[in-house]
Amino acid sequence: MTVYDLSKNSQFNVLTMPEPEREINGVYIGDLLSWVMGKAQYDNVWITIMSNINVIAVASLSDVSCVLLAEDVTLDNEVLSTAKQKGINILSTPMSAYDAAIELSGMI
Amino acid sequence: MSEVLNFHFNVDGNDFTSAGQASIQIKKNLRRLGLDPETIRRVSIAMYEGEINMVIHAHGGEADVNVYEDRIEIILKDNGPGIENIEQAMQEGFSTAHDQIRSLGFGAGMGLPNMKRYTDDMKIESVVGVGTTVTMCVNL
Numbered sequence: 001m002t003v004y005d006l007s008k009n010s011q012f013n014v015l016t017m018p019e020p021e022r023e024i025n026g027v028y029i030g031d032l033l034s035w036v037m038g039k040a041q042y043d044n045v046w047i048t049i050m051s052n053i054n055v056i057a058v059a060s061l062s063d064v065s066c067v068l069l070a071e072d073v074t075l076d077n078e079v080l081s082t083a084k085q086k087g088i089n090i091l092s093t094p095m096s097a098y099d100a101a102i103e104l105s106g107m108i
Numbered sequence: 109m110s111e112v113l114n115f116h117f118n119v120d121g122n123d124f125t126s127a128g129q130a131s132i133q134i135k136k137n138l139r140r141l142g143l144d145p146e147t148i149r150r151v152s153i154a155m156y157e158g159e160i161n162m163v164i165h166a167h168g169g170e171a172d173v174n175v176y177e178d179r180i181e182i183i184l185k186d187n188g189p190g191i192e193n194i195e196q197a198m199q200e201g202f203s204t205a206h207d208q209i210r211s212l213g214f215g216a217g218m219g220l221p222n223m224k225r226y227t228d229d230m231k232i233e234s235v236v237g238v239g240t241t242v243t244m245c246v247n248l
Contacts, residue, residue, distance in 0.1 A: 031213055032213055032214075032216040032218070033212075033213040033214055033216075034157060034160075034214060034216050034218035034219050034222055035216055035218055037153045037156070037157065037218075037222055038218055038221070038222045038225060042145065042146075042149065050212075050213045052125075052212050052213070053125045054124075054125070054127070054128065054212055054213060054214070055213070057127070057128030057131070057132060057156065058128075058156075060128075060132055060135070061128070061131060061132070061135065061149070061152045061153050061156050062149070062153065063145065063149055086132070
Protein backbone atom coordinates (compact mmCIF):
# COMPACT_ATOMS: atom_id res chain seq x y z
CA MET A 1 0.00 0.00 0.00
CA THR A 2 1.20 3.53 -0.73
CA VAL A 3 0.55 6.79 1.06
CA TYR A 4 -1.70 7.73 -1.85
CA ASP A 5 -3.82 4.62 -1.22
CA LEU A 6 -4.05 5.62 2.44
CA SER A 7 -5.21 9.10 1.49
CA LYS A 8 -8.21 7.58 -0.34
CA ASN A 9 -9.60 6.39 3.01
CA SER A 10 -12.07 9.05 4.22
CA GLN A 11 -10.77 8.71 7.80
CA PHE A 12 -7.43 10.19 6.80
CA ASN A 13 -7.05 13.79 5.65
CA VAL A 14 -4.11 14.95 3.61
CA LEU A 15 -2.29 17.97 5.02
CA THR A 16 0.56 17.63 2.55
CA MET A 17 1.55 14.75 0.28
CA PRO A 18 4.68 15.61 -1.70
CA GLU A 19 5.65 11.93 -2.08
CA PRO A 20 2.40 9.96 -2.61
CA GLU A 21 4.16 6.85 -3.96
CA ARG A 22 5.96 6.06 -0.70
CA GLU A 23 5.26 2.46 0.37
CA ILE A 24 3.77 1.67 3.77
CA ASN A 25 5.01 -1.47 5.52
CA GLY A 26 3.91 -0.94 9.11
CA VAL A 27 3.09 1.46 11.90
CA TYR A 28 4.98 3.06 14.74
CA ILE A 29 3.24 5.06 17.48
CA GLY A 30 5.15 7.49 19.69
CA ASP A 31 5.57 11.06 20.84
CA LEU A 32 9.07 11.04 22.31
CA LEU A 33 11.18 11.98 19.33
CA SER A 34 14.37 10.17 20.26
CA TRP A 35 12.37 7.08 21.01
CA VAL A 36 10.79 7.29 17.57
CA MET A 37 14.20 7.71 15.95
CA GLY A 38 15.47 4.67 17.81
CA LYS A 39 12.55 2.41 16.99
CA ALA A 40 10.54 3.50 13.93
CA GLN A 41 11.38 1.56 10.80
CA TYR A 42 11.92 2.71 7.26
CA ASP A 43 8.54 3.04 5.45
CA ASN A 44 6.46 2.98 8.64
CA VAL A 45 3.50 5.26 9.18
CA TRP A 46 4.40 7.26 12.27
CA ILE A 47 1.34 8.08 14.38
CA THR A 48 1.86 10.92 16.84
CA ILE A 49 0.20 13.87 18.54
CA MET A 50 3.38 15.98 18.38
CA SER A 51 3.21 18.70 15.76
CA ASN A 52 6.22 20.97 16.30
CA ILE A 53 8.86 21.65 13.67
CA ASN A 54 11.20 18.94 15.03
CA VAL A 55 8.68 16.31 13.92
CA ILE A 56 9.64 17.09 10.32
CA ALA A 57 13.33 16.54 10.97
CA VAL A 58 12.64 13.28 12.82
CA ALA A 59 10.33 12.03 10.04
CA SER A 60 12.95 12.89 7.44
CA LEU A 61 15.85 11.27 9.29
CA SER A 62 13.90 8.14 10.22
CA ASP A 63 12.67 7.83 6.64
CA VAL A 64 9.11 7.04 7.64
CA SER A 65 6.66 7.02 4.74
CA CYS A 66 4.31 9.48 6.40
CA VAL A 67 3.39 11.21 9.63
CA LEU A 68 -0.18 10.62 10.79
CA LEU A 69 -1.44 13.18 13.32
CA ALA A 70 -3.98 11.52 15.60
CA GLU A 71 -6.93 13.18 17.38
CA ASP A 72 -7.19 15.90 14.71
CA VAL A 73 -3.99 17.59 15.83
CA THR A 74 -3.26 20.54 13.55
CA LEU A 75 -0.03 21.98 12.15
CA ASP A 76 1.30 25.52 11.91
CA ASN A 77 1.69 26.81 8.35
CA GLU A 78 5.44 27.10 8.87
CA VAL A 79 5.69 23.42 9.81
CA LEU A 80 3.49 22.48 6.88
CA SER A 81 5.59 24.36 4.35
CA THR A 82 8.80 22.85 5.77
CA ALA A 83 7.24 19.39 5.38
CA LYS A 84 6.39 20.12 1.75
CA GLN A 85 9.90 21.37 1.11
CA LYS A 86 11.52 18.31 2.73
CA GLY A 87 9.23 15.84 0.97
CA ILE A 88 7.46 14.66 4.12
CA ASN A 89 3.90 13.36 3.76
CA ILE A 90 1.56 14.43 6.57
CA LEU A 91 -1.99 13.21 7.11
CA SER A 92 -4.35 13.73 10.00
CA THR A 93 -7.23 11.77 11.45
CA PRO A 94 -9.93 12.37 14.07
CA MET A 95 -9.20 8.86 15.40
CA SER A 96 -7.03 8.03 18.40
CA ALA A 97 -3.63 6.50 17.72
CA TYR A 98 -5.05 3.12 18.76
CA ASP A 99 -8.04 3.26 16.40
CA ALA A 100 -5.91 4.61 13.56
CA ALA A 101 -3.47 1.72 14.00
CA ILE A 102 -6.34 -0.78 13.86
CA GLU A 103 -7.66 0.86 10.71
CA LEU A 104 -4.19 0.77 9.15
CA SER A 105 -3.68 -2.82 10.16
CA GLY A 106 -6.74 -3.76 8.10
CA MET A 107 -5.39 -1.89 5.08
CA ILE A 108 -1.74 -2.96 4.95
CA MET B 109 36.96 7.61 -3.41
CA SER B 110 40.49 7.69 -2.15
CA GLU B 111 40.40 11.20 -0.73
CA VAL B 112 38.66 12.12 2.48
CA LEU B 113 35.50 14.13 2.03
CA ASN B 114 34.82 16.62 4.81
CA PHE B 115 31.55 18.37 5.60
CA HIS B 116 31.68 21.06 8.26
CA PHE B 117 28.76 22.72 10.03
CA ASN B 118 28.28 25.30 12.73
CA VAL B 119 25.39 24.26 14.94
CA ASP B 120 23.43 27.29 16.12
CA GLY B 121 22.70 26.92 19.81
CA ASN B 122 20.04 29.60 20.01
CA ASP B 123 17.55 28.21 17.58
CA PHE B 124 15.98 24.99 18.68
CA THR B 125 13.55 25.00 15.78
CA SER B 126 16.31 24.85 13.17
CA ALA B 127 18.20 22.05 14.94
CA GLY B 128 18.64 19.22 12.49
CA GLN B 129 19.68 21.31 9.51
CA ALA B 130 23.20 19.85 9.51
CA SER B 131 21.92 16.27 9.78
CA ILE B 132 19.41 16.74 6.99
CA GLN B 133 22.10 18.27 4.80
CA ILE B 134 24.39 15.33 5.55
CA LYS B 135 21.63 12.95 4.61
CA LYS B 136 21.33 14.66 1.23
CA ASN B 137 25.10 14.67 0.69
CA LEU B 138 25.43 10.97 1.52
CA ARG B 139 22.55 10.16 -0.81
CA ARG B 140 24.41 11.90 -3.60
CA LEU B 141 27.42 9.73 -2.85
CA GLY B 142 25.21 6.71 -3.46
CA LEU B 143 25.54 5.12 0.01
CA ASP B 144 22.95 2.56 1.05
CA PRO B 145 19.81 3.93 2.78
CA GLU B 146 20.38 2.12 6.09
CA THR B 147 23.89 3.56 6.46
CA ILE B 148 22.57 7.02 5.65
CA ARG B 149 19.79 6.56 8.20
CA ARG B 150 22.23 5.50 10.91
CA VAL B 151 24.65 8.36 10.27
CA SER B 152 22.01 11.05 10.04
CA ILE B 153 20.06 9.91 13.13
CA ALA B 154 23.23 9.64 15.24
CA MET B 155 24.26 13.08 14.07
CA TYR B 156 20.83 14.58 14.72
CA GLU B 157 20.81 13.29 18.29
CA GLY B 158 24.23 14.86 18.78
CA GLU B 159 23.10 18.09 17.22
CA ILE B 160 20.05 18.24 19.50
CA ASN B 161 22.27 17.58 22.52
CA MET B 162 24.54 20.46 21.54
CA VAL B 163 21.55 22.78 21.22
CA ILE B 164 19.89 21.63 24.46
CA HIS B 165 22.96 21.52 26.67
CA ALA B 166 25.86 23.41 25.13
CA HIS B 167 24.63 26.49 23.22
CA GLY B 168 25.61 24.87 19.94
CA GLY B 169 28.97 23.80 18.62
CA GLU B 170 30.65 22.42 15.54
CA ALA B 171 30.02 19.27 13.56
CA ASP B 172 32.38 17.56 11.13
CA VAL B 173 31.58 14.57 9.01
CA ASN B 174 34.49 12.83 7.31
CA VAL B 175 33.79 10.24 4.66
CA TYR B 176 36.61 7.71 4.22
CA GLU B 177 36.74 4.76 1.89
CA ASP B 178 35.80 2.31 4.65
CA ARG B 179 33.97 4.42 7.23
CA ILE B 180 32.15 7.63 8.07
CA GLU B 181 33.39 9.60 11.05
CA ILE B 182 31.21 12.15 12.84
CA ILE B 183 32.87 14.59 15.23
CA LEU B 184 30.71 16.85 17.38
CA LYS B 185 32.52 19.43 19.44
CA ASP B 186 31.06 21.93 21.88
CA ASN B 187 32.22 24.34 24.56
CA GLY B 188 29.30 23.56 26.86
CA PRO B 189 29.20 22.57 30.52
CA GLY B 190 30.62 19.09 29.96
CA ILE B 191 29.24 15.77 31.20
CA GLU B 192 29.90 15.02 34.87
CA ASN B 193 29.22 11.31 34.77
CA ILE B 194 29.43 9.78 31.30
CA GLU B 195 28.39 6.32 32.44
CA GLN B 196 25.20 7.74 33.94
CA ALA B 197 24.56 9.90 30.84
CA MET B 198 24.76 6.79 28.67
CA GLN B 199 21.91 5.06 30.52
CA GLU B 200 18.60 4.93 28.66
CA GLY B 201 16.12 7.25 30.34
CA PHE B 202 18.66 9.44 32.13
CA SER B 203 18.23 13.08 31.17
CA THR B 204 19.04 16.53 32.53
CA ALA B 205 16.92 18.35 29.92
CA HIS B 206 14.40 20.83 31.33
CA ASP B 207 10.62 20.78 30.96
CA GLN B 208 10.42 23.05 27.91
CA ILE B 209 12.64 20.63 25.99
CA ARG B 210 10.55 17.69 27.18
CA SER B 211 7.35 19.35 25.98
CA LEU B 212 8.88 19.38 22.49
CA GLY B 213 9.31 15.62 22.63
CA PHE B 214 12.98 15.51 23.55
CA GLY B 215 14.72 14.85 26.84
CA ALA B 216 13.66 11.21 27.06
CA GLY B 217 17.20 10.15 27.88
CA MET B 218 17.55 8.32 24.58
CA GLY B 219 19.95 10.62 22.74
CA LEU B 220 23.32 9.18 23.70
CA PRO B 221 22.02 5.57 23.74
CA ASN B 222 20.66 6.08 20.21
CA MET B 223 23.99 7.50 19.06
CA LYS B 224 25.71 4.41 20.40
CA ARG B 225 23.09 2.09 18.93
CA TYR B 226 23.35 3.54 15.45
CA THR B 227 27.13 3.70 15.20
CA ASP B 228 29.87 1.06 15.25
CA ASP B 229 32.08 3.04 17.60
CA MET B 230 31.51 6.02 19.87
CA LYS B 231 33.91 7.91 22.07
CA ILE B 232 33.03 10.74 24.45
CA GLU B 233 35.67 13.11 25.76
CA SER B 234 34.30 15.62 28.23
CA VAL B 235 35.74 18.08 30.72
CA VAL B 236 33.33 19.76 33.11
CA GLY B 237 33.28 23.49 32.46
CA VAL B 238 35.26 23.15 29.24
CA GLY B 239 33.22 21.13 26.76
CA THR B 240 32.50 17.82 25.15
CA THR B 241 33.70 16.10 22.00
CA VAL B 242 31.82 13.08 20.70
CA THR B 243 33.45 11.01 17.95
CA MET B 244 31.33 8.39 16.21
CA CYS B 245 32.18 5.96 13.44
CA VAL B 246 29.95 4.05 11.05
CA ASN B 247 31.71 1.35 9.02
CA LEU B 248 30.95 1.12 5.32
